[in-house]
Amino acid sequence: TELTRAGRHGAVDLPNLDALWMPFTANRDFKAAPRMLVSAQGMHYRSHDGREILDGVAGLWCVNAGHGREEIVEAIARQAREMDYAPPFQMGHPVQFEAADLLAKIAPGDLTKIFFTNSGSESVDTALKIALAYHRARGEGTRTMFIGRERGYHGVGFGGISVGGMVANRKVFRGGMLPNVDHLPHTYSAEHQAFSRGQPEWGAHLADDLERLVQLHDASNIAAVIVEPMAGSTGVLVPPKGYLDKLRAICSKYGILLIFDEVISGYGRLGTPFAAQRFKVTPDIMTTAKAVNNAAVPLGAVFVREGIYDAVVNGAPSGAVEFFHGYTYSGHPLAMAAAVAAQNIYARDGLLTRVAREGLDAYWEEAMHGLRDAPHVKDIRNLGLVAGIELHSRPEAAGKRAFETFLKCYELGVLVRYTGDTIALSPPLIIKRGQIDQIADTLRRALSSVQ
Ligand code: PLP
Numbered sequence: 001t002e003l004t005r006a007g008r009h010g011a012v013d014l015p016n017l018d019a020l021w022m023p024f025t026a027n028r029d030f031k032a033a034p035r036m037l038v039s040a041q042g043m044h045y046r047s048h049d050g051r052e053i054l055d056g057v058a059g060l061w062c063v064n065a066g067h068g069r070e071e072i073v074e075a076i077a078r079q080a081r082e083m084d085y086a087p088p089f090q091m092g093h094p095v096q097f098e099a100a101d102l103l104a105k106i107a108p109g110d111l112t113k114i115f116f117t118n119s120g121s122e123s124v125d126t127a128l129k130i131a132l133a134y135h136r137a138r139g140e141g142t143r144t145m146f147i148g149r150e151r152g153y154h155g156v157g158f159g160g161i162s163v164g165g166m167v168a169n170r171k172v173f174r175g176g177m178l179p180n181v182d183h184l185p186h187t188y189s190a191e192h193q194a195f196s197r198g199q200p201e202w203g204a205h206l207a208d209d210l211e212r213l214v215q216l217h218d219a220s221n222i223a224a225v226i227v228e229p230m231a232g233s234t235g236v237l238v239p240p241k242g243y244l245d246k247l248r249a250i251c252s253k254y255g256i257l258l259i260f261d262e263v264i265s266g267y268g269r270l271g272t273p274f275a276a277q278r279f280k281v282t283p284d285i286m287t288t289a290k291a292v293n294n295a296a297v298p299l300g301a302v303f304v305r306e307g308i309y310d311a312v313v314n315g316a317p318s319g320a321v322e323f324f325h326g327y328t329y330s331g332h333p334l335a336m337a338a339a340v341a342a343q344n345i346y347a348r349d350g351l352l353t354r355v356a357r358e359g360l361d362a363y364w365e366e367a368m369h370g371l372r373d374a375p376h377v378k379d380i381r382n383l384g385l386v387a388g389i390e391l392h393s394r395p396e397a398a399g400k401r402a403f404e405t406f407l408k409c410y411e412l413g414v415l416v417r418y419t420g421d422t423i424a425l426s427p428p429l430i431i432k433r434g435q436i437d438q439i440a441d442t443l444r445r446a447l448s449s450v451q
Helices: 027-032 070-082 094-106 120-137 158-163 167-176 204-217 243-254 275-279 306-314 333-348 351-357 360-369 400-411 433-449
Strands: 037-041 044-047 052-055 113-117 145-149 181-184 222-227 257-261 285-288 300-304 377-383 386-391 417-419 422-425
Touching: 052 433, 070 333, 094 113, 094 300, 094 333, 113 120, 113 306, 120 158, 120 222, 120 257, 120 285, 120 300, 120 306, 145 158, 145 204, 158 167, 158 181, 181 204, 204 222, 204 243, 222 243, 243 257, 300 306, 333 351, 351 360, 360 377, 360 386, 360 433, 386 400, 400 417, 400 422, 400 433
Parallel strands: 145 181, 145 222, 222 257, 257 285
Antiparallel strands: 037 044, 044 052, 113 300, 285 300, 377 386, 386 422, 417 422
C-alpha cells in the first residue's frame, strides 16, 4: 500500500494526553479512547494502532492533492534551509510575490490582489476589515454593517462568529461579538430540497431577503454581505439555482461588497478553481485557506478586486502605510514555498478541474445517492466532490447517531466527518473511483450497525 511503500507502518505508543486542550473536541471522551493519526501518504492515514485509514475528508477539507506530496515536502525543506523567516512589514522576500502571482492567475474576474493570512478565520477578519477600509477610503465611512447568513461558518475569530450563524459557536461568546451585524436566512428546506442532486431548484427567492435588510438598515450603512457559496461546516448546504446571482445583483445595485468565503469551496473542490467560477458569480472579495498550499503549513489568502486595492492603496498619502493590518506570519516563507509547490502540482495535474473534467462528480453523486435506502438517512446533498448525508436524529440526542457513525467508519478504515447529524465528505481530489465505492460501502455498513 501507499503507506507501507513509504515505510510507515506498525503501531506506536501513545504519549501523555493530559496537557493538551484539544480544539472542537470532546476532550474527556477522546482521552478515554484516543484516535490518533501518525502518518499519511496519498489517500491514506495510518492510525496509532497500525491500521490504514482512507481519507474521506482530505484531512479537514484541505489536503486536495493528497498527503505527503514530495514536491511540497522538498520545497518546504529547501526554504527552511535557505531562509526560515523574514519580516513581512516593510520588507519582502521573493517567494511571497511568486505565490501571489500564481494565485492571481487562477482568480475569478479581477480579484487579482492577494493578502496572506494564516488561516480561514484570519482571512475572514481580513476581508471584513478590507471592506471597512474600502468604504472609508471612498468617503462612505458610514458603511460599517455586515450581513452574514444563518448556518454560515466563517471560522472562530470574533468577526467570523459575528457574521457566522452556527449557534453553538456563538452563544457563549456574545460579549465579544461585532455589534453591527444582521443575517440572511439560510437556504435549506428539507421539504423543498431533500435528495436534490447538485443545486436545488427551490430557494433562489431567499436572496430577496437582502432587499428587505437593505430597506431596514439602509444601504448607506451596509459594508458587505458575506456567505459561503456552498456552506460546508454546517452540513453541506448547496446554493439553490439562481440564488447567488440574485445576491450579486442586489449587492451591486446598492454598492454593497459581496464576500465569498471559499475556504472549503476553493481550489478545485467543486470542479473549477473556485466556486465563483462554477456558479459564474464573481464576488468582490474572496477568502481562502486550507487547500491553498495543500494544508502543509498554515496559510490563508484573501483575493481582492483591483478597484478595492486601488481605492485603499491609492487613497493614502504616498509613503504612508495604507492598510493597518497584517500578521507576523503573513507570507511566511515556508507557507509560501508550500503554496508555490502545491499550485504547481494543481496546474500540472489539472487537479483544479479534474472533478468535472473526468466526470468524478457524476460518479460521486451516484455513489452517494445510492445510500438513500440505507438505515437512518434523512437527506443526501452533493456538489463537486462534496457530500452531506443527513441522518434522522435520535430523540433527545441530536448528533449522537452521526458521531457513532463516524466512529464506526473509523473502525472500518475510513475517515469521515460529522457535524450535527450530518456526515460530511470531501476526499482529496486525487481519489480513484474504487475508493469512492469504498467510502460508500463503508458508510452503508456503518449505518447498518448503528442504532
Ligand atoms: N470559513 C469557512 C467557510 C470554513 O469552512 C472554515 C473552516 O472550516 C473557516 C472559515 C475557518 O478556517 P480556519 O479553521 O483555518 O480558521
